[in-house]
Amino acid sequence: MELIKNLRWRYATKKFDPHKKVEQEQLEKIKEAIRLSASSYGLQPYKVLIVEDHETRKILKNASWGQAQVTDASHLIVFCGYSDITNEIIEDFIRITAQVRGQSPDNIRRYGDFIKGKLAEKTDEERQEWAAKQTYLALGNLLAICAELKIDACPMEGFDANEYNKILQLSERNLNAVVAAAIGYRSEDDHAQRERKVRKPSELLFEVK
Numbered sequence: 001m002e003l004i005k006n007l008r009w010r011y012a013t014k015k016f017d018p019h020k021k022v023e024q025e026q027l028e029k030i031k032e033a034i035r036l037s038a039s040s041y042g043l044q045p046y047k048v049l050i051v052e053d054h055e056t057r058k059i060l061k062n063a064s065w066g067q068a069q070v071t072d073a074s075h076l077i078v079f080c081g082y083s084d085i086t087n088e089i090i091e092d093f094i095r096i097t098a099q100v101r102g103q104s105p106d107n108i109r110r111y112g113d114f115i116k117g118k119l120a121e122k123t124d125e126e127r128q129e130w131a132a133k134q135t136y137l138a139l140g141n142l143l144a145i146c147a148e149l150k151i152d153a154c155p156m157e158g159f160d161a162n163e164y165n166k167i168l169q170l171s172e173r174n175l176n177a178v179v180a181a182a183i184g185y186r187s188e189d190d191h192a193q194r195e196r197k198v199r200k201p202s203e204l205l206f207e208v209k
């Protein structure tokens, strides 16, 4: 199993080589893996920002506990959940589904109404949290595809989301920064690459009932 081998190879990279860039072709593969992520109802209630601009990343670094990965990596990927799941978002999804599956939107309108009804049972805060949870699946796919492509990555929650929202002007776009990933290539002297992977033994993690 190549995937298992590659998951053992990957680690949360602390020090990136600032001179190495991820090629566009590789970036497209990462984007496709993110795009193919599963999400509840298939709604993908988020946007994914690919921050390349160095000046912006310098400002973001200050809002990220000063973590050097933000500026030294090739790209910073920021997963932003929708703050509010508007009817428009659900209707766009229904429109795309109808188009892809060659159906009339009226045929699948009931599915849209079902989603609207289910989400209406949640409070604003619960809806925002629900959207945020979906972004982690996309982050998981990013980590897996990066491992397969031998691209280093550091998943990151260590940042001030409110600051990110201001710097990246997310709030006015109904978005909220949830989690990020720095991607690029490890520096030779990143000590973290030589540390052994710590995971729970299977008998602590799994239970068969």
Ligand SMILES: Cc1cc2nc3c(=O)[nH]c(=O)nc-3n(C[C@H](O)[C@H](O)[C@H](O)COP(=O)(O)O)c2cc1C
Pocket: 010, 011, 012, 013, 014, 067, 154, 155, 156, 157, 158, 159, 179, 197, 198
């Ligand atoms: C959601 C999430 C947020 C994380 N945030 C940070 C972070 O802000 N900075 C950092 O250096 N590592 C961060 N990590 C990396 C974890 O510490 C790391 O994945 C964990 O220790 C397991 O080690 P490994 O990924 O090297 O196998 C984060 C990981 C996840 C999954």
